[in-house]
Amino acid sequence: MRSTSHGMTLTQHLIEEQRKHNNNNITANLRLLIEVISRACRLISYHVSRGALGEAYGSSNKKNIQGEIQKKVDILANSILLEANEWGGNLSAMASEEMEDIHLIPDCFPKGDYLLLFDPLDGSSNIDVNVSVGTIFSVLPYLEGNIPTETSFLQKGSHQVAAGYFVYGPQISLVLTTGYGVNCFTLDRELGSWILTHRNLRIPPDTLEYAINTSNQRHWYAPVQRYIKELIEGEDAARKADFNMRWIASMVSDVHRILHRGGIFMYPADKRTPNKPGKLRLMYEANPMAFIVEQAGGAATNGKNRILDIQPQSLHERVAVFLGSKNEVDRVTRYHLEG
Template sequence: MKRISLTQHLIEEQRLNNTIPASLRLLIEVVSRACKTISHAVGKGALGEVLGSAGSENVQGEVQKKLDIICNDYLLQANEWGGHLAAMASEEMETIHPIPNRYPMGEYLLLFDPLDGSSNIDVNVSIGTIFSVLKAPEGMTTPTEIDFLQAGTRQVAAGYAIYGPQTMLVLTTGNGVQAFTLDREMGSWVMTTNNAQIPEETKEFAINASNARHWHPPVKRYIDELLAGSTGPRGKDFNMRWVASMVADVHRILTRGGVFMYPADAREPDKPGKLRLMYEANPMAFLVEQAGGAATDGRGRIMDIQPEKLHQRVPVFLGSRSEVERVTSYHRQD
């Protein structure tokens, strides 16, 4: 089988569709190299003294793990000097990180969750890095947070790396979804899936069932139907899977179908959800839609949401189109 590298794919994609200019290709390659470095750190685990809490909190008030901070630094340092970016934003930082004046300023903005699934770091379960690329607004001279507040439809690239038994990079630039596996001996990303497609129908769902008592009625209605199985209104049995790492749960859905849900609930009415629109929901929605699935906040398309804040939260329902449309319809009826 012919081995196609990440670089070869990006160059051929530009030749075919004219969607990946050289600066974007180089940016994606720099991010992918940072993900290789993160994979190495994750793989060492306790041997690298990177496990455990850092004793600090991020801007969301969540306790940071040592690896959260390490991976955030890896991504900042790798992407500062290349000349492709104007600024970066991270789930782990309160505000944006402009490119230092000593480096040339590029035309793109990079957002990332440096290590998704932090609760799984110390128990050796799959975790990952999520990223999203936007074009800097025309005429921008000094980047501000406002420049990042673009709807998900404006993304020019998005993807994630998953650090599991294999390290994989899953990417879209708007022409389908490709997956690359890290050849650890050669140090290169090799395409192992081209044009990933999410099955429209599924018998799997992912949700944190421990929150059931807090769910709003549309979510309760939908989950009750799934749990009723073959004797219920759906007429078939469903399996539940929950890794508590969005990257791992979405990767399973991209591989074999399913529906992932992280709804808002009654515990904190002023919080519309837990997942971040800019760092998690938008890039994952872009990938899922490019793979034939759907992604909503329960009422409308996630990628149509106009962001109001850098760390804005949203409910998330994504995956196999028929199931996402069903649970979304229940919210609209409520």
């Protein structure tokens, strides 16, 4: 597909990257997989945009594996991604935040060398009030040749070959990395094409913005209390600067803002559930976002360790998350290490 008068298309970008890197990491099958995901999410964006006019509006009164009430559009988005990616021959299996078990590619379709994980609709609790939501995805290699199992997915985030997210907002955006930087595409709704609009996004190492749910402050552990106290005290205290808090309660939207203008996003573990290391899912949220953030020059830890180095123990494992501008992530991580 040639570039339009508006700019380079997603397909053209992926082909050029494939040629530039001599098929190293970016294979034809990976390119096709990303294109299928992008078409599926274009359809999801349509259903999200319908809001109360559509059939997928409101709650379903069903719970997912996480124990969360599913929105009707959660279920629809999950089905769209499964059906779109079954037949292409690029995958051996899929896993979704909305499903307890992995989804094997049916025997009637060819199998591929990749595994796909996704959060079909991140931030879906915001849909009814028309706040931006999104889809997060992660692609892992699969070279075992046998029938995949849950264990096949339990790879460190550093093994990812691609990751990205879609933001369904005033503009429909796709942010993508294949391990060679981060690029942002905007959906041209008239043409139905994803157009490259932001090349090589970079997160500044310093920031005066932070994102955290302060309603949980009384439950935070001491390192987070210490860090946030410094930010709130402002220019008259140790940090000698005034910080602004931004919190959308939609991870894709908060991370999207950080990618474009810097910041730190935090979802720490807290005292309410001391047996759980955090709330966000390692495989569906933390790993893909950490891959993107690191590729953009930022950092991502669980408070002590680099997220991409964590060895998953289960498909729906949870983790604390601190990601964004490197110097701030390093600071709050240091506070955790100091105890």
